[in-house]
Amino acid sequence: MKAAMWYGRKDIRIVDAPLPELPPGHVLIRVAWAGICGTDRHEYTGPNFIPVTKPHRLTGRTAPLILGHEFAGIIAETGPGVEHWRRGDRVTANGTLSCGACEACRRGRYNICEKLGFVGVSRDGAFAEYVSIEAARLFPVPPGLSLRHAVLAEPLACGLHAARLLGDISGRDVAVVGPGVIGLACFFASREAGAGRILVAGMGNARRELVESCGGVYVDAGAENLREAVRARFGGAADIAYECVGLQSSLDSCLDILKPSGALMVMGVYEKPPVFRMNDFQEGERRLFTSQAHVDEIAPALGLLAGGAVDAERLITGEVTLDTLVRNGFEELLAHGEAHIKVLIRIGGE
Ligand SMILES: [Zn+2]
Numbered sequence: 001m002k003a004a005m006w007y008g009r010k011d012i013r014i015v016d017a018p019l020p021e022l023p024p025g026h027v028l029i030r031v032a033w034a035g036i037c038g039t040d041r042h043e044y045t046g047p048n049f050i051p052v053t054k055p056h057r058l059t060g061r062t063a064p065l066i067l068g069h070e071f072a073g074i075i076a077e078t079g080p081g082v083e084h085w086r087r088g089d090r091v092t093a094n095g096t097l098s099c100g101a102c103e104a105c106r107r108g109r110y111n112i113c114e115k116l117g118f119v120g121v122s123r124d125g126a127f128a129e130y131v132s133i134e135a136a137r138l139f140p141v142p143p144g145l146s147l148r149h150a151v152l153a154e155p156l157a158c159g160l161h162a163a164r165l166l167g168d169i170s171g172r173d174v175a176v177v178g179p180g181v182i183g184l185a186c187f188f189a190s191r192e193a194g195a196g197r198i199l200v201a202g203m204g205n206a207r208r209e210l211v212e213s214c215g216g217v218y219v220d221a222g223a224e225n226l227r228e229a230v231r232a233r234f235g236g237a238a239d240i241a242y243e244c245v246g247l248q249s250s251l252d253s254c255l256d257i258l259k260p261s262g263a264l265m266v267m268g269v270y271e272k273p274p275v276f277r278m279n280d281f282q283e284g285e286r287r288l289f290t291s292q293a294h295v296d297e298i299a300p301a302l303g304l305l306a307g308g309a310v311d312a313e314r315l316i317t318g319e320v321t322l323d324t325l326v327r328n329g330f331e332e333l334l335a336h337g338e339a340h341i342k343v344l345i346r347i348g349g350e
Pocket residue numbers: 037038039069070154155
């Protein structure tokens with residue numbers, strides 16, 4: 001089968017790989033569509049999480065491996081012991097891999113497993129014609145929702161998880177710094193959680209129309225001082241700030257706009273460890289949250305997409321194939337990342 005195999009930094013090869021094995025409890029999925037995640041982009045210029053020399057603590061794998069954890073497709077075959085799924089079922093999956101035995105796993109918080117791994121990072125993933133996934137990790141794609149759009153459920157679930165970790169945010173003024181797909185997922189999740197005013201800040205105006213037509217306030221942080229913009233829109237500072245960029249400057253911006261006792265949710269992935277202004281933060285008893293992937297949020301995310309609360313098509317800004325993945329996918333995202341929300345890979349889909 002055709003697959004995008006990660007060999008090293010900026011070395012992704014389109015290869016002819018053997019079909020994945022189908023261990024007990026797994027299904028073989030014919031991938032229709034996959035999505036390029038920020039995580040994948042970090043691996044392209046990384047490695048970041050992909051094990052290169054030391055085998056992964058859960059899977060035992062090292063590179064080379066097939067990328068990809070955001071996908072949707074059709075079950076082609078069910079492995080031994082799989083009962084509730086049939087060939088032909090339309091599915092997407094939670095790409096989290098966990099041990100099932102550690103304290104976090106036993107408490108149902110498998111997204112913070114001490115041996116945490118991901119499909120497409122810690123073992124072979126879905127940038128391929130077929131992927132093998134544990135049946136317990138599958139979700140049915142609701143009738144009426146296309147496989148193309150179902151790919152957006154995974155990033156949306158990341159936002160739903162973050163909003164859930166913040167507790168009751170109804171009526172709260174929210175600022176999202178970074179209007180990439182994760183920032184937008186936090187925006188939609190906050191809106192669904194009943195937040196008050198929601199401001200999204202980014203560089204340039206590419207996201208303005210989307211945010212404003214979905215009920216948010218957009219600020220071009222390249223043209224306006226963010227602290228003043230937040231004060232003008234909220235009449236004060238923000239109750240909640242989501243940091244969705246992963247840069248020192250965006251972290252600083254979030255600290256600048258956060259009320260005393262406000263909550264900072266860090267979603268960004270930092271290639272360079274930031275300096276955290278702890279004294280400014282501590283002074284106001286501000287609270288720091290982090291969020292890792294998602295737990296049981298893919299099903300509600302599919303619900304938001306299927307019900308039309310979130311229009312997946314507006315989040316898709318590019319489409320490539322496995323053959324054009326490197327040049328028109330990864331290289332394009334490196335060169336013009338701010339122009340994109342989600343770039344999809346058409347594999348077997350239509
Ligand atoms: Zn992802």
